Amino acid sequence: MTCALEIMLVEDYSLGDVIVFDLANVNGGHIVRTDINLIRNLEVCYKTAYRRRLKGLHLVNASKIIHSAMKIVKVALSEKLQKRVFAHLPGSTTLFEYVQRDCIPDELGGTAGPVDNFSYKLREMVSREWLLEKDKYMSDESKRPAENRYGDIYGIAGSFKKLSVD
Structure with a gap:
């Protein structure tokens, strides 16, 4: 994810991001071990360090337990961001009310092709030289x-x- 954010920082001119997470293999135990302060710090880093605007965060295939736990996790987020976070139950098509079907990979019911194509496109943009160049920059x-x-x-x-x- 960090590599994708670095590329978007240089190459992307969008007005905001819509992030879709597939939670098919996540259970309630993962949510219990989540640190709310980490979520808060991720939000600050995303907004201030990467200067990105989150238009929507969609958690797809979220079980009922995760759906309920998201109500607690949302408390750690700003009021504006709380309105932009959505959890979608397995098998539901509510995601397509917010995101066009041609922007979602085939595995999640969309028509954008296999999810592997997205990672291959990212790998094409990142080269060893690009990563080594980025590694040189640091604060004094x-x-x-x-x-x-x-x-x-x-x-x-x-x-x-x-x-x-x-």
Whole structure:
């Protein structure tokens, strides 16, 4: 997923993303072990670091247990994002009310071809040289302020009164 986000950061000019997750092999035990703070941090990273706008998150083949657990997980999300997260029961066609059938892979009932074609297209865009070039970019941690009184998850100290950015 991170590699796809890196490519979208450089190549994509969309107004927002619609993400579809297939939860056919996920059970209630996976949801119980999910850290809500991790979900919150993923949302912040997605919005601030990658500068992406989430138009919809669709969880396909979600069991009734996961469907119920999503009500609890949604509490960790912002109000706007709560309205954009949907869980679809196995065998339902409610996904197609939000996403066109020709954008969904065959395995999920769409007409966009096999899901393997999507990963092959991603692999074509990523080369070894591209990954090695991206690996060279890093922050200079010696310029980062030593004290972080405000507890930002990205380690940037400051407020509106006093802003200290490296």
